Every structure is written in C-alpha cells, then in structure tokens.
Amino acid sequence: MSTDVVTRLASVSDDGSKVAAAVALRADVFAMTQAAHDAALKPNDTGGFTHVERAALATRISKLNRCAELAEHYAALLATYDADEDTLAIADPAFDGDAWSRINAVLTFTDLVAANPKATQPDDVASLQAAGVSDADIVRLAELNAFLAYQIRLLAGLKLMRGAA
Amino acid sequence: MNAVIHDFTTEVPEWRPRVKPIDLAEATPEQHDALKVTPSNTKVSDYVLVLANDVETLKVRTPLFNAIMYNKGGLSRAEREIGATAASVVNRCVYCAAVHSSRYNQLAKDETLMQRIFADGEEADLDERASAIFKFATKLSKAPSEADADDMQRLRDIGMSEEEILDLILSTALFGWANRLMHVLGDPVAKAD
Numbered sequence: 240m241s242t243d244v245v246t247r248l249a250s251v252s253d254d255g256s257k258v259a260a261a262v263a264l265r266a267d268v269f270a271m272t273q274a275a276h277d278a279a280l281k282p283n284d285t286g287g288f289t290h291v292e293r294a295a296l297a298t299r300i301s302k303l304n305r306c307a308e309l310a311e312h313y314a315a316l317l318a319t320y321d322a323d324e325d326t327l328a329i330a331d332p333a334f335d336g337d338a339w340s341r342i343n344a345v346l347t348f349t350d351l352v353a354a355n356p357k358a359t360q361p362d363d364v365a366s367l368q369a370a371g372v373s374d375a376d377i378v379r380l381a382e383l384n385a386f387l388a389y390q391i392r393l394l395a396g397l398k399l400m401r402g403a404a
Numbered sequence: 405m406n407a408v409i410h411d412f413t414t415e416v417p418e419w420r421p422r423v424k425p426i427d428l429a430e431a432t433p434e435q436h437d438a439l440k441v442t443p444s445n446t447k448v449s450d451y452v453l454v455l456a457n458d459v460e461t462l463k464v465r466t467p468l469f470n471a472i473m474y475n476k477g478g479l480s481r482a483e484r485e486i487g488a489t490a491a492s493v494v495n496r497c498v499y500c501a502a503v504h505s506s507r508y509n510q511l512a513k514d515e516t517l518m519q520r521i522f523a524d525g526e527e528a529d530l531d532e533r534a535s536a537i538f539k540f541a542t543k544l545s546k547a548p549s550e551a552d553a554d555d556m557q558r559l560r561d562i563g564m565s566e567e568e569i570l571d572l573i574l575s576t577a578l579f580g581w582a583n584r585l586m587h588v589l590g591d592p593v594a595k596a597d
Contacts, residue, residue, distance in 0.1 A: 258566055261566040264567055264570075265574070271468040272468065275468060282458075284460065353547060356496075356547070357496035359587060364588070375458070379457070379461075382458045384588075385583075386461065389580050396570075396576075396577065397570075400569060400573070402556075
C-alpha cells in the first residue's frame with residue numbers, strides 16, 4: 240500500500256494492473272517524490288514562507304493548473320493549520336494582494352512561473368528583491384513552484400495511463 | 405557581461421544566476437552534505453550553489469533527478485532526453501534544452517531529430533515513434549497540461565510498454581520542475597573566451 244500523495248490521488252492501487260506494476264517498479268522514485276513534497280511543503284527551516292503560506296500557495300498553483308485533486312489535497316492541508324484570513328486568501332487565484340506589497344510580488348511571480356514560465360524575465364526576480372524578498376526566499380519560492388509543476392504533471396500522466404482523465 | 409542566448413542550441417552555454425549563490429566557505433554542514441550528493445564533485449556549479457539556498461529540497465531533488473533520468477530498465481535514456489527537451493522547448497529554457505538535446509544526440513548518434521525540433525517546435529516533422537513521444541511530452545508540459553486520451557493511445561499504438569510510458573511521464577514532468585529553476589533563476593550566456 241502506497242503512502243505517497245500522487246499515486247493515492249491517481250487511484251493507482253496495488254490491484255495487479257499493468258499501471259500499478261509499472262509504478263511498483265519505480266517505487267524509489269515515488270518515495271523520493273513524497274520526500275520532495277514534504278521538503279517543499281513542510282521544511283524544518285521555513286525561511287520566509289511558513290508551512291501555512293506554502294499550503295496556500297500550493298492550493299493556488301494547483302487551481303491555476305486546473306488540477307482538482309491536488310487543489311483539494313492542499314486545501315485540506317491548509318485547513319489543518321490555524322490560518323488567518325490574509326493567508327487563506329492566497330489560495331484563491333483571484334486574490335492578488337495590495338499593490339506594491341510583498342504578497343503581491345510573491346503572487347505575481349508565482350502565477351507567472353506556474354502558468355507561463357516561458358515568459359519569465361530577469362525583472363521578475365528583481366521585483367521580488369525590490370519587495371524585500373531575500374535571495375534565499377526567492378529560491379524557496381521557485382522550488383515550491385517547480386515541485387508543484389512536476390507533481391501536477393506526474394498526476395496528470397498517471398491519470399491518463401489509468402484512462403481516468 | 406557575456407550576451408544572453410535566446411535561441412535554442414545544442415551547444416551548452418554558461419549559466420548566470422539572477423540571485424546569489426551560497427558562499428561555500430560559509431556553507432552549513434547540511435549544505436555541505438547536500439552538495440556532496442551532486443554529480444559534480446570537482447567544481448560545484450553556480451546553479452547548484454543557488455539551489456543550496458533551499459537545502460532541504462536540493463537534498464531530495466538530486467537523487468530523484470538521477471533516478472528518473474538514469475534508472476535501469478523502462479524507457480531508453482535517449483528517449484527520456486526527448487521528454488526533457490520537449491518540456492524545455494515549451495518552457496523556453498534554452499539552457500536545459502541545450503544540455504538535454506546534446507545528450508540525446510550523443511546517446512542516439514543522431515542530430516536531425518533535435519534540428520527539426522529546434523527549427524519547427526511543436527510542428528516538427530518526426531518519425532511515428534518520435535512524433536508520438538514528442539507530442540505527448542509537449543502537451544503534458546503545457547500549463548495546464550493539454551495531454552489527452554488520444555495522445556496516450558498513440559503511445560500505446562507505437563508499442564510502448566507501461567514502464568516506458570511512465571518513464572516518459574516522469575522525465576517530462578521532472579523538466580517542468582528543472583525549467584522553473586534554471587529559466588527563472590538565471591540566464592544562459594555565451595561562454596567566456
């Protein structure tokens with residue numbers, strides 16, 4: 240029985256199907272994928288992004304990619320925290336924060352990297368720096384986005400393998 | 405400052421970070437540990453030193469990357485590079501595209517496939533198998549993903565096993581990740597003389 244989020248959400252159970260057999264052959268990859276999930280969502284050293292903000296950002300990114308299963312997963316994770324209203328709002332792609340605020344810079348960057356990464360420019364990093372986001376936090380934010388992009392596509396692919404898309 | 409490269413190429417450029425790499429002299433024990441598990445042990449690249457800013461993710465990412473691209477069995481290493489390159493073309497990561505197209509060329513001993521992909525992008529005229537693989541990887545790389553049941557059926561029609569299809573999904577998805585670091589956090593630049 241797998242405990243990783245992606246195979247659970249793709250309903251790839253240990254049912255003797257060819258898809259389940261292929262997943263079982265790559266058990267190491269799925270275990271490491273789950274470790275990456277934990278490192279991106281619940282790191283010991285959170286830097287400038289709390290676990291709550293990370294869960295809210297992950298919910299937002301999943302919604303931007305129209306991935307209902309992961310949006311639900313991250314919304315459920317978000318609900319386990321004692322989040323204030325401002326942080327909960329991050330999960331809604333329609334919310335973009337007050338102009339020139341730190342959160343506005345973070346959300347503008349996140350939306351671009353999540354949905355249109357080819358359009359990113361040097362200025363996007365410069366805007367975060369100007370909003371007071373440290374270089375280390377810019378890397379943390381990019382990694383959260385980048386991991387989500389991987390996880391969303393892995394789930395989409397598994398669902399297509401199962402014929403459940 | 406060396407010029408930023410905007411066109412796809414199989415010649416691997418240098419990478420210039422937009423954020424500060426960590427200073428090795430001031431690295432924490434955890435950062436040293438994570439840097440040790442990277443493939444390069446002679447000189448740590450600026451890219452890896454940038455990623456070391458988020459050491460917990462870097463530590464799990466490196467072995468995951470190696471498993472997806474180099475694990476035994478399943479899809480050939482050359483065809484995993486097609487998945488990686490397709491994602492890099494969609495996301496316009498010139499650096500990743502250069503590394504992985506050139507690796508494909510070495511493994512497959514063929515340069516025409518990547519020439520066609522770089523010239524015509526998603527419309528590239530490829531043989532049936534390469535076309536099914538490239539098209540699926542391209543559509544999976546869109547945000548949101550545009551891959552559908554017909555694309556999956558085409559992979560099965562060309563005789564791919566479930567293991568091969570899973571490896572293609574993994575290598576393509578992995579570059580949705582890598583591109584969002586390499587292309588977002590730095591620029592590909594011409595090599596210094």
